[in-house]
Amino acid sequence: MIYTCYEMVRDCRDRLPEGWMHFISHYVPVVRQALAHYAPGRAGDRALLDHILVTVHKPESFMFQSTEPPEERWFVAQLRQLMVAELAAPAAEISIGLETLTAALEPLTMTEKQAAWFETMRYSAAQAGPMLRVSPETVEKVRDRAAELIRGQVDSWRRTLLAENGPALGREAAAVATHDCLPTKAFLDVVDGRTTWRDREMMDRHLRTCWHCVDHFCRMLEVVHLLRGSQPLSEAESEPFRTLLGVAAPKRTGWKRLIGRA
Ligand SMILES: [Zn+2]
Numbered sequence: 001m002i003y004t005c006y007e008m009v010r011d012c013r014d015r016l017p018e019g020w021m022h023f024i025s026h027y028v029p030v031v032r033q034a035l036a037h038y039a040p041g042r043a044g045d046r047a048l049l050d051h052i053l054v055t056v057h058k059p060e061s062f063m064f065q066s067t068e069p070p071e072e073r074w075f076v077a078q079l080r081q082l083m084v085a086e087l088a089a090p091a092a093e094i095s096i097g098l099e100t101l102t103a104a105l106e107p108l109t110m111t112e113k114q115a116a117w118f119e120t121m122r123y124s125a126a127q128a129g130p131m132l133r134v135s136p137e138t139v140e141k142v143r144d145r146a147a148e149l150i151r152g153q154v155d156s157w158r159r160t161l162l163a164e165n166g167p168a169l170g171r172e173a174a175a176v177a178t179h180d181c182l183p184t185k186a187f188l189d190v191v192d193g194r195t196t197w198r199d200r201e202m203m204d205r206h207l208r209t210c211w212h213c214v215d216h217f218c219r220m221l222e223v224v225h226l227l228r229g230s231q232p233l234s235e236a237e238s239e240p241f242r243t244l245l246g247v248a249a250p251k252r253t254g255w256k257r258l259i260g261r262a
Pocket residue numbers: 177178180181182206210211212213214
């Protein structure tokens with residue numbers, strides 16, 4: 001029995017316990033994993049996690065704003081954006097903007113730009129390689145080249161510049177969409193192998209000059225990575241979050257009880 005993201009959002013909107021139970025068991029682990037990545041020092045910060053869940057639970061939540069039937073990966077991408085926005089990142093000591101990156105990294109291809117961009121998202125070469133379907137050594141090589149190119153554009157530089165500027169660059173990239181920018185579906189089609197060579201070529205060309213789409217594509221690859229590494233919570237593990245959101249205890253009837261006993 002498949003319970004889709006569309007059904008979950010519908011049931012959450014109707015304030016049905018099934019919807020919120022599904023949200024808690026499937027997406028609390030994803031938020032935790034993303035927190036551990038972006039704010040390792042706050043990975044166990046229960047107040048922060050609770051705050052994020054309460055925000056999603058509110059009637060004005062992003063969850064209920066979608067004009068299209070929500071897809072799981074879109075949902076997780078939104079959840080990740082909300083979580084990152086809640087982390088008050090310190091300003092980078094040496095600040096660089098997209099304009100500098102555009103000038104410095106002009107010679108890089110789409111995939112090379114993504115390899116560099118994943119550094120702003122704090123992913124190591126070993127993590128970014130599989131997401132981009134290239135070897136970690138290739139990512140490392142591209143990053144060394146990108147570092148040298150950036151170094152040539154700025155007055156002061158250090159190797160951690162991209163990671164330190166990550167939150168600000170992410171915000172800037174998210175804000176600069178153009179009318180040629182691609183929808184989430186275009187990136188998911190690449191992930192799912194449903195894209196044509198022609199589409200792929202157009203995408204390559206657009207992403208060479210568009211950080212908004214480089215960021216968007218990287219975040220969709222990140223979502224796939226987060227979902228792959230996440231295990232749903234058990235009913236007992238979900239309990240504190242159910243209490244937090246005031247969700248009624250699930251009825252132990254029918255197939256759910258049978259599965260519970262297995
Ligand atoms: Zn774009």
